[in-house]
Amino acid sequence: MIKQKHVALTLVASLFAIAACSSPSSSDKEGKASGENKKLEVSVSILDRGQVASDEGTYESNRTTKYISEKSGINVKWVPILRTESTKKLNTLIAAGEAPDMMWEFGRDYMATLKEQGAIQPIDEYIEKYSTSYKAYLKAHPELKPYTMFDGKTYMATSARGIDAIANHGMWIRQDWLDKLGLKAPTTMDEMVEVMRAFRDKDPDGNGKNDTLGASFNYNYAGIIQAMYASNKGNWYLDNDKLVYGGLTDRYTDVLAQMKLFFDEGLIDKEYITDKNFQKERQLFVTGKTGIYFASWNIGAEYRELKQNVPASKLVPFEPVSTKYGKFGLYQEPPANRLIVFNKDMKNPEAAIKLLDWWIDKNWFDVRFGTEGTHYKLVNGVPQTIDAEKNKKETIYAPEYAVLDQWSPKPEDFAVMAATDAISQEYAKVQGESLKVAMKNKYRRDIPFNPTFPELSETSTSFGPLADDIETKVITGGAQYSPQWGMEQLRKEWKRLGGDNVDKLAQDWYQNNVKGK
Structure with a gap:
């Protein structure tokens, strides 16, 4: 090859x-x-998660970006996109004619919107003309094909997710706090509320002050609550063989009620609404002020900081709790990983394809893990961290730049991969358990991927900001904005924007593309 x-x-x-x-x-x-x-040149979007330390550089220029340009022979210009506002930022760049050549996100729905807007282009011809390694990879992974196509044409490049990338959201709890207060890990939503109240009221950190909260979280917070009620806003669900948008199901009323209760009772920090990058939430957790962390299944950096700040802390993963609707898994990704699209105005598709080839042809490994002998050593083919503190600064952000990769670790690999210091080895065992917990309960996905058609894209784009405003009123606005009022408003706005027609077209799409297949 x-x-x-x-x-x-x-x-x-x-x-x-x-x-x-x-x-x-x-x-x-x-x-x-x-x-x-x-030198071939291409620009690529990169999700900014705030992980590049100032002395490492920026998301545009750091040791990883320099490595890619040097080793690939392609001059790559990186365009940072704030993770919490990724699609909004991309839309702005596209509208201004300033979008990068290659853009990527995880949501097929969003890419369908870009396709309908004419912002992206098919890539079959480029793959056939310029690719070797990626073309061979696609032939070896036919299961990815449905996720990359619209109207019989390939619009997206992708690679298969490893199990650690299929697992996504996760919940964590301070076992030492449970033990001190004589409590068990909650298994139902009502029990979780009671545990959060105890964490707020009963001085679990023993400092004699009223300064603890039930929970804190990262950007996965809303999605985690939604998943436990099987009503994620990003999904369509089958209720009695009828396709229903997740944010309009009857169950979504309970999602709003639950988030309102957490807010009204002060079980969470009420300033989170303005904490756009969730840095205050993270700080509350790593300084030992919250008992539950709604986040991701893998939180190595936060775990290390918590242990450094509160050495006696014992953090463990726990399963999603059941509600009156039953028990559902937290969000798990579909088999296709990052979805990469080509800007319709791309000047050099050859450079883009060559970069895909370079990534998939095993170069993703050193992008992801750094330099052998400096950041890791291989133990039975598994990269073992040499210095956790060094990697926390120098490689924590690097996996984001391995836009195509083939990484898929096993739970038992984490102990090998971890550095030999006590915290790293301790977390490796917890991390392996967390991966098992994250995959134990299947996430409810009634159809493999969401419907896509222009009317849906148009209505969803208009509906999203309105829905956010209504939900914020319900959660933070006190008794005058009940969850029932919120659901009435959401359905009213959906209908006003043409939602009835969208619902009909979605049902037709289901009959033609899913049920009949």
Whole structure:
């Protein structure tokens, strides 16, 4: 495969040389001025999760970005997109004609919207013309094909998720607080509320002050509550064989009621509404002021900081709790990983495809894990961290740049991968258990992926901000804005925006694309 790649690159170089002699265009003159072997260039979006330390650089330029440009031979310009406002930021860049050549997100629905808007383009021709490694990878993973296509054409590049990437959301609880207060880990929503009240009221940290809260969280908070009621806003559900948008199910009224209760009773920090990047929430948790953490199944950095601040803390994962509707798993991803699309105005699709080839052809490994001998050593083929503190600064953000990868660890690998210091080894065991807990209860996904059609994209785009405003009123607005009032308003706005027609078209889509298949 490497030999084929070399031949392909040699052929491309030859074609450039021929082209340079054929026409005195301005681009040819530029090529002659800068040399015939001008470096391929492409711009790529990157999710900014606030993990790049200031002395590491920025999301645009750091040790990982420099490594990619140097080793791939492609000049990659990175365009940071704040994780909590990713689609909003991309929409703004697209509207301004400033979007990067390659954009990626995890949601197929959003990519369908971009396709309907004409912002992205099919990539079959580019893959066929320029790719070697990625083309072979697709043939080896036919299960990914349905997730990459619209209208019979390939619009997205992707790779298969490992089990650690299928697992996503997770819940954690301070076992030492439970033990001190004589409580058991909750198994129902009512029990969880009682535990949170005890964590708020009974001085579980023993400092004699009223300064603890029931829970804190990261950006997964709303999704976790929604999942436990089988009513995620990002999903469509089948209720009596009828397709219903997740944020409009009867169960969603209970989601609003639950989040309102947490807020009204002060079981969570009431300032979270303005904490856009959830840094205060994180700080509350790592300084030992909250007993439950609604977050992700893997929280290595937070775990380490908590142990450093509160050495006696004992943090364990726990399963989603049941509600009156039953027990459902927390959010788990579909088999396709990051979905990568090409801007319709992309200038150099060859560079984009070559970057995909470079990633998938095992280069993702050193992007993700850093430098062998510096950041890790291989133990039975598994990368073992050499210095956890060093990696916390230098490689914690790196996996984001492995936009295509083939990583899929087993729970038992974590102990091998971890550094030998006590905290790292302790977390490795907890991490393996957390992965098992995250996958134990299946997330409710009634259809493999959501319907996509222009009317849905248009209505959803208009409905989203209105829904957010209504829900914020319900959660924070006191008794005058009940969950029932909120649901009435949500359904009213959906209907006003053409929701009845969208519901009908969604049902037709289900009949034609899912039920009949």
